[in-house]
Amino acid sequence: MAKPRKVSNLLALAVLSTVYQRPMHRYEMASIMRERGKDQDMDIKWGSLYTVVQNMEKHGFLESVGVTRAGARPERTVYQITEAGREELIDWARELISTPLPEHPKFAAGLSVLAALAPAEAITLLQARLDRLEQSISTQRATITLHGGEIPRLFLAENEYGLAMTVAEAQWVRALLAELTSGSYPDLDAWQAWHATGDLPPELTEIAERGSLPDQ
Structure with missing residues (x-):
């Protein structure tokens, strides 16, 4: 069973694994994660990055260590992972690797x-x-x-x-x-007959009403 997490969005996991390397600001996090193809490994909604980082700072997984500015660009807050963040990353990785969880492709x-x-x-x-x-x-x-x-x-x-x-x-x-x-x-003839006539064959009626498998 999945462990409840203070920030459960998988984007948080990607952020932790990225910032584990070194402190960086949000724009740099996003650039590196895109470069590494993290959006192909997990369902990432990039518009949530600001909120996810904010929540991770709120729960003590990240901490700000200053601001940086390049040229005329606005100041950007730089974050680093905390000890609690490292523990969360390791615990989350252990769960994902060891425990099969229901997925709905x-x-x-x-x-x-x-x-x-x-x-x-x-x-x-x-x-x-x-x-x-x-x-x-x-x-x-x-x-x-x-x-x-x-x-x-x-x-x-x-x-x-x-x-x-x-x-x-x-x-x-x-x-x-x-x-x-x-x-x-199996049942291909009945399936074809259903679409040919519009009437569900008797041999398929019962299972269609109760579902493909009996209740467990």
Whole structure:
């Protein structure tokens, strides 16, 4: 079970890991996080950065250590991580690495209403998704290969995980497409009849009313 946190926005985690390196102002934090692709690793809303940093200072995870000014630009407050912030970063990392937590990917939401589409359209859309996944796999592999010689593997772990998850999804979609196109997918005839007639076949009515799985 996830531990309640004083600042639970994942942007806070990204900030802590960035400022852990050295003190910096908010604009520099955002620039470094973007450069490192943090918005690809987690759902980051950049417009929340000011509030997140403010809340982390309020709860003692960050502290201001002065201001800086470059040319005619306005003054910017510089923050450094506190001991409490280091402890929060380490504790949060331990939780995220050790404890599987429920996630709700949008693809799963789409699959939960797959029956609303006619089988032929589902096949077309799944093939389009598979094409995009395969392109993504090629891009991700190229990125890892490009940076593999200059960046320690320790800092590419999230890239390797992302690639593995994309490969696994592509394999699953490919297998589903094979069943649908070969006609071996269970209940395919009933699914097609439903969209042909507009009437839900009796064999699907009960499960549609109670959901895809029995109550646990």
